[in-house]
Amino acid sequence: MSKKKYHHGDLKNALIEAGIEILAKDGLGALSLREVARQAGVSHTAPYAHYTDKQALIAAIATAGYEKLYAKLADVIQRCQASPAQQLVEAGWAYLEFAFDEPDHFKITFSGVIEKEKDYPAFVEISQKSFKLVVKIIETCQQTGVLPVGPSDLIAVSVWSLLHGLAPLILEEQISHTILDRYTSKEILVVSLNLMTQVKLDPPAFGLETEQT
Amino acid sequence: MSKKKYHHGDLKNALIEAGIEILAKDGLGALSLREVARQAGVSHTAPYAHYTDKQALIAAIATAGYEKLYAKLADVIQRCQASPAQQLVEAGWAYLEFAFDEPDHFKITFSGVIEKEKDYPAFVEISQKSFKLVVKIIETCQQTGVLPVGPSDLIAVSVWSLLHGLAPLILEEQISHTILDRYTSKEILVVSLNLMTQVKLDPPAFGLETEQT
């Protein structure tokens, strides 16, 4: 912890943290190797001891983002074991929360800022692990009739897409205010998921019926 | 058309075109005012006669993107008047096609690269007009029982989110190959939309049933 040590101790992770802070404070455009080094209190060439180039650091930051999502999802699965429908809603909400809490970290993680992702096996691995968690939730929902039967990975893609699209739309305020004034983000989420499920989710569906009246 | 004229004639639009070409050829990172001017065959300060700064040009390029989408949607509505379900699918496909054909133009248009969108009324206007077109399609689908009843603008947000999320997921190859090998992009789209609709869309739904078997 002492700041004067010549050797930092855990600069590799400190740089990731620094990067995340910069993203939170000044956004994607402000993320440079030099700024990250500055934030970590280290000379601007020190990062090269741990990352071959800027892309490598970005990949590490994105990987950390996925790890955060993974932890959130795992937690939801554990917490909501009793109710698959609730699992689905809370998983979706966890995703959106990440987007709202740390928009630019979210962006760098999920919006393809990292260029040749295949060069970063840790990133690929955690992203696949996360997707499998989503598939797992989908399958639980299918077994209890919350979601229709069918290839669970395909349905997972649909649900993931919905979340993946909803987040930026709300975040960038691309949804008109006539809607945002009427509904909270969570309500919009539940209504959207409701369109895909065969049973009503909690809270109530704002007049949406699965059969015409 | 003659290249030697001192006055360009329509530099304002030419710069937008140049920007779109740069996005197509070298991507978002290569889009600079200087490069745009170069591409348009004009000195690097000439753009300032037409745009107050870089953001203003980006806003104009994004506006052009929305105009393209608007035209596509309007065309779909006209072409598929007979079948609301087909309207829905084709509208979705039009959106995805844009993403696949011009990924970076798509990105700059829909992914919040433009910072203070409210400063650009033309952008706001065309984006709202486009959304209204989506709402219109949704309402047609509701009237024919393809989509459930309920607030059409809310359902439009759900559908828009789905498309908005699906595009980057496919584009950045964030969907695992075990899925992409089995289904085309259009099939994934139809299956996803099918989850939201009350009737089966064309082509067949790959084993997805709305009731459990």
Place this chain on the structure above:
DNA sequence: TGTACATCAGTGAACGCGCGTTCACTGATGTAC
């Protein structure tokens, strides 16, 4: 326990680069009389 040495993790100067923007300017065009 002491010492020699390899390795690791930092430093700071320097490089070349392209960028956005400002500035004083000039060539071309449109308009009033």
Place this chain on the structure above:
DNA sequence: TGTACATCAGTGAACGCGCGTTCACTGATGTAC
């Protein structure tokens, strides 16, 4: 139709900036004997 002049749409030099990366280096640490 001709002319004077304002305005418009360009030019090119110059600015300051922060960036990614390389380089020769050095201080700290770990290890073999």
